[in-house]
Amino acid sequence: MQSIIKNSLDKSMSYPAYKSMVEQLILKDSNTGEWSVERMNFTKLNFSRMKRMDAKVEIPENTAEVFQQIDQKQYWIVLLESWCGDGAQTIPVLNKLAELSPKIELRILLRDENPEFMDLFLTNGSRSIPKLILTYENLNILTTWGPRSKAATKIMEDYKKEHGRIDDQIKKEIQIWYNRDKGQEIISEISNMEIQLNEHRLKPAS
Structure with missing residues (x-):
């Protein structure tokens, strides 16, 4: 596994x-992965979403301290594609969090x-994305997260339970939810992950 992760x-x-x-x-009317008109259009839309989230995401001060106290090198590897709507709303948030610590290196695959x-x-x-994989410098897997926060996942699951499918309507609704939430659910979950990792690392061996 480690050789795959390293490569x-x-x-x-x-x-x-x-x-x-x-x-x-976008300049080439293209997208990552297999090309399609739909994916090309989502790529354009997602670039705007990323820019908007870059400007809007704010990290609460007490949450920022969690990441500023990280004392071991971490790689945050995110699996993504340009046409992925959830990814466009997520990756700017992860970037803001990673910027809080020189020990975190965010990488996209x-x-x-x-x-x-x-x-x-x-x-x-x-193969759901975005998918975040956290490792230490030795590439041992610490934990994973994704493709959505628990709150966003529940919205999708409740809709599917009621309507029997995931369609364009819920995809629009979840993007509206992302815009209102401004990354706070993701921030909370990733922060709690780091707190748990730190507690586990400091826990005396039995």
């Missing part, structure tokens, strides 16, 4: 590099170009 990490990119790539794709890595981190048997 994938070597192919990954930073958040600025990812945004630059998406911008170039394209799902469809890295199936071997993706298949290590399936969600209920599917």
Whole structure:
């Protein structure tokens, strides 16, 4: 597993590099992964979403302290694609959190170009994205998160239970929810993950 993680990490990119790539794709009427008109249009829309979230996300002071106290190098590897609506609302939040600590290095990996890595981190048997994988510098897996916060997941599940499917209507509704939430549910969950990791690391061996 570690060799797969290392090889994938070597192919990954930073958040600025990812945004630059998406911008170039837009100029070419293209997208990551298999091309389609729908995915191309979502890529354009997602670039706007990322810019909006970059400007709107605010980290509460007490939450910022959690990340500022990290004392060991961490890689945050995020599986993503340019057309993924959840990803466009999530990756700017993860970037804001990663910027709080010099010990965190956020790296982005394209799902469809890295199936071997993706298949290590399936969600209920599917290649759901965005998917965040946290490792220490030795590449031991600490935990994973994604593709959505618990609150967003519940919205999707409740809709599917009522309507029997995931359709364009709920996809629009979840994007409206993301805009209102401004990343706070993601911030809370990732913060709690880091608190638990720290408590586990400091816990005396029995």
